[in-house]
Amino acid sequence: MSLILKDVGHEYESGRRLFAGIDLTLIPGRSYAVVGPSGAGKSTLLGVMAGDIHPAHGCVRRPDSSSANWVFQNPHGVAGRTALDHVALPFLARGHERPAAEEGAMSLLEEFGLEAVADEAFRYLSGGEAQRLMLARAIAAAPDLLFVDEPTAQLDLRTAHTVNDFLRRMAGRGCIVVIATHDAGTRDSCTDVVDLAAFQP
Numbered sequence: 001m002s003l004i005l006k007d008v009g010h011e012y013e014s015g016r017r018l019f020a021g022i023d024l025t026l027i028p029g030r031s032y033a034v035v036g037p038s039g040a041g042k043s044t045l046l047g048v049m050a051g052d053i054h055p056a057h058g059c060v061r062r063p064d065s066s067s068a069n070w071v072f073q074n075p076h077g078v079a080g081r082t083a084l085d086h087v088a089l090p091f092l093a094r095g096h097e098r099p100a101a102e103e104g105a106m107s108l109l110e111e112f113g114l115e116a117v118a119d120e121a122f123r124y125l126s127g128g129e130a131q132r133l134m135l136a137r138a139i140a141a142a143p144d145l146l147f148v149d150e151p152t153a154q155l156d157l158r159t160a161h162t163v164n165d166f167l168r169r170m171a172g173r174g175c176i177v178v179i180a181t182h183d184a185g186t187r188d189s190c191t192d193v194v195d196l197a198a199f200q201p
């Protein structure tokens with residue numbers, strides 16, 4: 001169930017070569033920080049791993065029947081919906097009845113330190129709470145692959161710290177987590193580091 005990259009490289013049409021010769025085997029239960037300066041191709045590499053971008057060179061083998069989930073830099077929720085609702089929805093979508101869905105959602109909210117705001121509308125959550133909620137929601141969908149792009153870019157240092165603490169818990173859940181980041185704290189929260197500097201063309 002691993003995600004395998006063989007000699008992967010990419011450039012956009014008429015663009016410069018971003019990275020080359022990436023050989024990697026990503027395995028469930030580990031979290032990978034993809035690091036490198038702005039414009040190095042971190043988001044592009046996540047897109048290649050997710051299968052959204054076809055690499056110009058090499059090949060990517062994803063786990064069979066894999067389900068991928070994304071968490072982006074700006075937490076997008078539904079303003080008037082509660083935190084609990086956001087996390088219950090993926091459980092409902094997977095066929096759980098409402099009480100079981102809410103129970104599953106509540107235990108994830110507790111794990112992410114959000115139990116106190118379970119009944120709060122999304123619009124009232126702080127930046128760090130909203131970002132943690134997006135992570136909890138992504139996990140509720142039980143993905144095999146989880147891609148997180150710059151989860152702390154919009155956050156102040158202290159809030160970023162709490163998000164990093166929770167990112168640390170995401171490894172070991174049996175899914176492959178890949179996080180694009182500039183943040184040293186986020187990098188240190190991952191079990192592995194993929195530095196694009198090592199894959200310069």
Ligand SMILES: Nc1ncnc2c1ncn2[C@@H]1O[C@H](COP(=O)(O)OP(=O)(O)OP(=O)(O)O)[C@@H](O)[C@H]1O
Pocket residue numbers: 012013015018036037038039040041042043044045180
């Ligand atoms: N769809 C596209 N078509 C053409 N060029 C693109 C496309 N997407 C990204 N690029 C270019 O590819 C380069 C790498 O972009 P990418 O977003 O992967 O970098 P990044 O490392 O994630 O940067 P940042 O840290 O700023 O998010 C940039 O120069 C960008 O302008």
Ligand SMILES: [Mg+2]
Pocket residue numbers: 042043044149180
């Ligand atoms: Mg990016």
